[in-house]
Amino acid sequence: MTVPPIRCGGGVIEFGRRTMIMGIINMAPDSFAGDGLAGDAEAAEARGREMGAAGADLLDVGGRSTRPRASPVDVEEELRRTIPAVRRLAGIGLPVSVDTTYSRVAAAALDAGAVMVNDVSGLRADPGMAPLVSRTGVPVVVMDWEDRYLARDVLHDTATFLRERIRAATAAGIAETQIVVDPGYGFGLTLAQDFEILRRLRELRALGRPVLIGTSRKGSIGRVLNLPVHDRLEGTAATVAVAIVNGADMVRAHDVRAISRVARMTDAIVRGLAERVADTT
Template sequence: MSKVRILLPKSREDIRKEIDKIGASKQGSVIMQSKGQFFWVKLYDVSLRASIFVKQEMLSKGGEAAVAHGVGDFSQDKTDILLMGTLKQYKQLILKLKIQPFGLKAISADIEEALNQYNNHHWMNSSKENILKLGKKAFKLGQRTLVMGILNVTPDSFSDGGRFNKLDNALEQARLMVQQGIDILDIGGESTRPNHQSVSEQEEMERVFPVLEKILKELEVPVSIDTYKASVAEEALKMGAHMLNDIWGLKKDPRLASVAARYEVPLCIMHNRTVHQYQDLMKDIVFDLKESVNLACEAGVKNENIILDPGIGFAKNLSENLEVMNHLEEISALGYPVLLGTSRKSMIGKVLDLPPEARLEGTAATLTLGITRGVDIVRVHDIEYMKRVVDMTDAMVRRKEYC
C-alpha cells in the first residue's frame, strides 16, 4: 500500500499545522509557510514593455505569468497578466519591480497592497485579531459566523411584505429573533424587490423610527438600518442605531459615507448597478466594490468599519448570481468582512421552482457554501433554522469554538 496523501490546504493556518506535524523548527515553519501559500493574481491593462518585464521576472523567481499572444510578436500595446506563484515569489517580484521604470513601481505597490489586505484581514489567513464594534458589543471576526436577522417594516417586501409593518408585530418578531440567537438586527423601511416603488425620506422614517425607538429601549441587540438615504441614516444614528446597510454601495447618495464616518459606525457596502450589463462579471463587481470602498475611505470611514456584500439578486440574472456564489473568495480577497444576503432570494426560487416561503433548504445551501468561502455575516429571515445551519458549518470550517 502506498503511504502517500495529497494535501489541499485551504489557508495559511492549514499549511502551518501540517508543517508543525512534521516537527520542523519554528523558524523553518515561518519560512516554508510563505513558500506553500499560492496565489493567482490578475493585472489589467499593463503596457507592453512592463508586461515583458513582469513575465520575465516572475519566471525567473520560479513562478508563472500568462500574457496575451500578441506580446510575443509586439503586435499589441497592452495586455492583462495572470500571475501564478507562492507568497515568497511575489515578495521577491515586488522588491525587483519597485526599482524599475515603465510604471512597474506602481504595479508592485498594487500587488503588495492586494496581498497584504488579504493576508492581514481575511480570517482564514490572518494572525491578526479583527474586531467589529457595534455599540457596546465587539465581535471577533473569524471565530464564528455572525447572524443578522431581517426585519422588514414595509407593506411590499418580496418575502414577508406586510407581516411586520405594524409596530406590535414588528416588536414581537424582533423579540423572537433575539431569543433565537441573532447577533445583529437589520431594519428596513423600503422594499428592495424588483420593480418596487421607492418611498420618500419622510415615509421611510415614519415606518422605521417607531420600531427602532422601541427596540433600542427594550432589546440589547445591535441594530443596523437598511437605507441608502443619508438623512434617514443620520436620524437613525442619532436615535442610537449601530450600523448602516446600503444596497447601493454609496452610489445613490454618496453623503451616506460622511454620515457613517462622522458617527464612526460600521457600513455595509453592497454591489448594485442601475444598468445590468457586464463585460467580465467578477472583474466588474470587484472594481465596482473598490470604487465604493474608495468613496467610503475618502469620506473618512475607517477600514475596520467597512463591510462588503456581493449583492446577490441585485442587477444580476440567475446565471450571474450562481457565478458570484461560486467566486465569493474574490470578494473576501479584497480584505474586508463579507456579508451574504441570499435568504429566500429569487435565485433559489428559480433553481428549485419554489415560492419564497418554501426556500428554506435552498437558503441553507447558499449559507453553507458562503461560509466555506470566507463569508463573515449572513443576513437571514428564518433564524431558528439558519442558526443551526451556521453553527454546524462553523463547527466544520472554523472549528475554533468546538475543538
C-alpha cells in the same frame, strides 16, 4: 485571512471564529419575502426578540422593498415606517442596523439607537450618507447593486466596484476598519451570475473587509426549485452553507432559527469548531 473586528455600539463584532447572523426585519408592506410589517413597531419588537432567542447576532431594519419594480418610498414615509421600530428594537439587547439609502433616515435611526448603516447603493444614492457615517463612526455595509447582466467576469467587476467604494468611503473620512462589503446577490444578476458569486465568494477576501451576503428567499432559489417565496427555506440553507464554506463572515436571514443552525453546523466543519464541541457519540 481573518479580518479585524468592527466597533459597533459599545462593543465589537468579531469575525473568523463563527458566522454572524443578521436577522432581517422588513417594515415595508410590499417586502419581496412576504414578511413585511407595514410599519408596525410593536410587531417588529416581537419579531426582533424572537430572532434574538433564535440566534441572531444583530438586526437589520428596512422601510422599503428593494425588489424589482417595487413602489418608490419617499423619505418621510420611510421615516414613519422605520424609526419607531428602531427605537423599540434598540432596547432588546442586540445591535440594530438600519437598511436605507437616505441619510436623513440613517441619522434619525442612529439617534433612535441604531449602531450600523446598511446602504445598498454603496454610499452613492445620497451625498449626505458618507459624511454622516464618517461623523458618527458607525460601521457601514456597502453593497454592489449595479446591473451586471452583460459582465464577462462578474466577480472581477463586483470586486472592482467594491474596492472603488472602499476608496471613496475612506476619502470621505470613514475608517476602513468600519466597512463591511456585500456583493449584492440577487441584484442585477442572472441566475448563473448569482451562483458564480457564491462559488467565488472567497475572492472578495482580498479586499480585506468582512463579507456579508444575503441569499435568503431570493428569486434564484425559487427559479431552481420552482417554489414560492415562503417555501424557500431549504434552498436558502444550501446557499448559506456554500457561502460560509466560501468565506462569508455574515449572512442575512429571515428564518433565523434554521439558518443559525445551518451556520453553526457549517462552521463546525469549515472553521475548526468541532474541537470545541463535546464528543457525545
